[in-house]
Amino acid sequence: MLAYERFGTGEPLVLVHGISHRRQAWYPVAEQLAEQREVILFDLPGHGESPDLVRDGRPVKDVLQQELIALLSELDLDRPHIAGNSLGGRIALEAAVDGLVSSATGLSPAGFWKGNLDFAYIRAHFAVLLAAARLTQPLAPSLARSGVARKLMLGSLMTHGENLDRDRVVGDLNSMIAARHALKTIIAGGYPFDGELPADIPVTIAWGTKDRLLLPYQAERARRQLPNAEHLWLEGSGHVPMSDDVEGVVDVLLRGSSQGLRSSVADVA
Known part of the structure; x- marks a missing residue:
């Protein structure tokens, strides 16, 4: 069983951290989110306090998907909202593709690089x-x-x-x-995102303008590939924006899981 925390009240919002991080990555924004959402934080396999990542010959994507499905089942969560950062953002998008969630938000999601x-x-x-x-x-x-x-x-x-x-x-x-x-x-099993998002699942993608890992031009690639999603900039934020812009990230996550976004967050030009 993956290590997790669950607190707050309201619609359930599952938060997925990035590769090599841990669930505490969300602590800067979790308290404010918990005022309006039931927040679920968890450690990915091989991260934090969770058990090791075991492939058993399976693609990494399938392992992560199956672990997420098992967690949702264990916690009796039926199509919760989901948001993630980096790898977690990619997992959120894949969950939307598979129809597992009611909405998905990705903060600098992985999978939109150009090539090798x-x-x-x-x-x-x-x-x-x-x-x-x-x-x-x-x-x-x-x-x-x-x-x-x-x-x-x-x-x-x-x-x-x-x-x-x-x-x-x-x-x-x-x-x-x-x-x-x-x-x-996970890095060895990485490949570009190529999923098709269902029309009935709202998707939001926000990118830090100072991202030095998944460089900001990838936000434009994401916009072209996923034209029906909401695309935003987090001005002045890096790859892990939860500490850089607490208020901005809280707003994006709340609005993203409410199918709306504040006007004060700049749209991608």
Whole structure:
């Protein structure tokens, strides 16, 4: 059984973190969301406190889909709303394709890179992140006392890493190292998103303008590929926007799961 948390009141909203992260990625926005939604956070297989990712010869996509279906069944959730970041955003889109959810929101969802060279950049980015995490792990508790150091340590993922406290940063770093086998397995099985979204499932895609992992031009590719979705920019946010723009992300998630969006969030031009 995957590790999860469930709290709040209202329509259920399942939140899916990105590759090498953990459910705590949503903590900056979870409290506000819980005022209007029943929030479900969980750790993906091989991440956080969940069991290892076991393929047994299955494609990675099928493993992740089956684990999500099992979790929804265990929690007695019938077509909840879903939102995800990065890999989690891709999982949210796949759940919409499969008709498992009532709405889907992706924050910089994976799957819209150009080709092999573009994907090689993503693989290299994660390889550097993991190597840096392992190198700095012994010093991380001391380094992370400084807001400037936290900002630098997390600079490739978010623009305001200093917003996270020391314990969160150290915990995320340790979680990334612990998830390295799942990270390598998922990256090895990666391929572009090619699903067809059902017309009756609202989909929202929001992209940080300062995303340094899934570069912002991919938002334009997503818009061309999924013209019926709502497409938004999160101004000044990085790849993991939940700490960069708490109010903006909360608004996107609430409105996305209500089939509406605030006018103050800029549409993709």
